[in-house]
Amino acid sequence: MAFSRNKKSRVRRALVRMRVDYAGLINTTMQTADHATMKKNGDIEALRALAIILVILAHIAVILSPTSQYWIILENFRFGYGVDLFFCVSGFIITKSIKNEIPDSRSWSSFIKFSAPFWVRRFWRLMPSALFWICICLACSYFLSNKGVFLEFNKILPSATAAAFQYFNIIYSSARDAGTLGDTGIYWSLSLENQFYFALPLIAVLFGKRWMPVFFVVLILAQFFINRQLVHPTPELWAVRTDAISFGVLLALWHGSQSYERVEPTFLNNGYILTPLLLGAIVLLASLTAPLPPLPFAMGLTAVGSAVLVWIASYNQRYFTKNNYISRIMNYLGSRSYSIYLTHVICLSLTKQFFFSAPTAPTPTNFDTPHTIFYILSFLAMTLSFSEISYRLLETPLRSKGTVLSKKMQSKGCYEVSS
CATH class of the missing domain: 1.20.5 (Single alpha-helices involved in coiled-coils or other helix-helix interfaces)
Structure with missing residues (x-):
């Protein structure tokens, strides 16, 4: 018995x-x-495309004539909010993908099982491509700095090191004022994003989905009223702003609730309403990133404007992509926006390296209309080519590798819990 x-x-x-x-x-x-x-959101891809177009508009003046009228436009419309739009889109997409995984327990083991696979996905999504193009920046400075386009190797090395080890946003203001950013200047945003996503799982576990909104509202309010315009000397807080990405997190946490469904802006299905509102928003937000913006608290308002655009796109109702032709173009640019972001500054410098006269040359660079068009088309061709190579050979396969490794870690965690 x-x-x-x-x-x-x-x-x-x-x-x-x-x-x-x-x-x-x-x-x-x-x-x-x-x-x-997760169902692909065409409107979100359109916002990614818009963001990278704005980033290029903010930087392309370096291959134009010093007397170009475009410099006058940039005095009042900087287009610098492309990065804030990227931040808000990222905060929404990433939080939406993990919010159902947030554990109820606040134990150390729950935190590790939740955060480790997430960190692995983020690393393989962003870092291999970034490290490759940082190395390209260093190579260009080492071999091509004689003309004065690329920063000398010893001057760019500290910035490249900070970019590789993800603390570039901390030293950005001093490096910019010292003139040692070189072609690595864009990596402040990647450092900020990775720091944010390193902390996000900890915040999620400590506060839970119930109190996370309170945390991020406080985080937004703590910086909203601070003046953070990009001027000289560079404000310390310009490269550590987290309000736009925090708005993205809040939108993701709100997404799917009854109140969220009730406030869908269905009136935007009318193109006669959407088009002027969208164009007006693009122009207003561009003006808010100018050195002398028309409204106070401009950077905070930029984050709000970015959040409104992401909120509209979050319903995935093709508010921004009714036209199939435009939709295809925006989907292409949106899917490759990260690779374009990493490569476009190098391509601007290569355009100057290949086609501009050296400062000491007897014949100055020709900026007549045909030459200017040639410079722009050469830059665009290089950027699209390099970004396509990066997207296909680096970004896509290594992102898939990160997904596979993440799934293995989650499966192993499941096994260990049951044993």
Whole structure:
């Protein structure tokens, strides 16, 4: 009888373990499925495309004539909010993909099982491509600095090191004022984004979905009223702003609720309403990033404007992409926006390196209309070519590798919990 009872007890324990394993497997499958099967949002891709176009508009003046009228436009419309739009889109997409994975427990083991796969995905999504193009920046400075286009190697090395080790936003203001940014200047935003996503799992576990909104509202208010315009000397807080990305997090946490569904802006289905509002928003936000903006608290308002655009796009109702031709173009640019971001500054410098006269040359650079068009087209051709190579050979396969590694880590965690 004792043997029979022990045997039944062992069978019951085995059945319990099978149920736990099965439940854990289903849970892990549901979590990882979010990253692989989430429905693509064409309007979000359109905003990514808009963001990278704005970034290029903010930087392209370096291959134009010093007397070009475009410099006058930049005095009042900097287009610098492309990065803030990127931040808000990123905060929304990333938080939306993980919010159902946030554990109820605040234990150390729950934190690690939640955060480690997330960090692995983020690393393989962003860092290999970034490190490759940082190395290209260094190579260009080492071999091509004689003409004065690329910063000398010893001057750019500290900035490149900070970019590679993800603290560039901390030293950005001093490096910009010292003139040692070189072609690595864009990496402040990647450093800020990675720092934010390193902290996000900790915030999520500590505060939970219930109190996360309170945390991010406080974070937004703490910086909203601070003057952070990009002027000389560079404000310390310009490159550590987190209000736009925090708005993205709040939108993701709100997404799917009844109140969220009730306030969908369906009136924007009318193109006669949407088009002037969108164009007006683009112009207003461009003016807010000028050195002397028309409104106070301009950087905070830029984050608000970015959040409004992401809120509209979050419904995935093709408010921005009714036209199929425009939709295809924006989807292409949006999907490659990260690669374009990493390559476009190098391509601007290569355009100057290949086609501009040296400062000491007897014949100055020709900026007549045909030459200017040639410079712009050469820059665009190089950027699209390099970004396509980066997207296909680096970004896409390594992002897939990160997804696979993340799934393996989650499966292993499931096994360890059940053993």
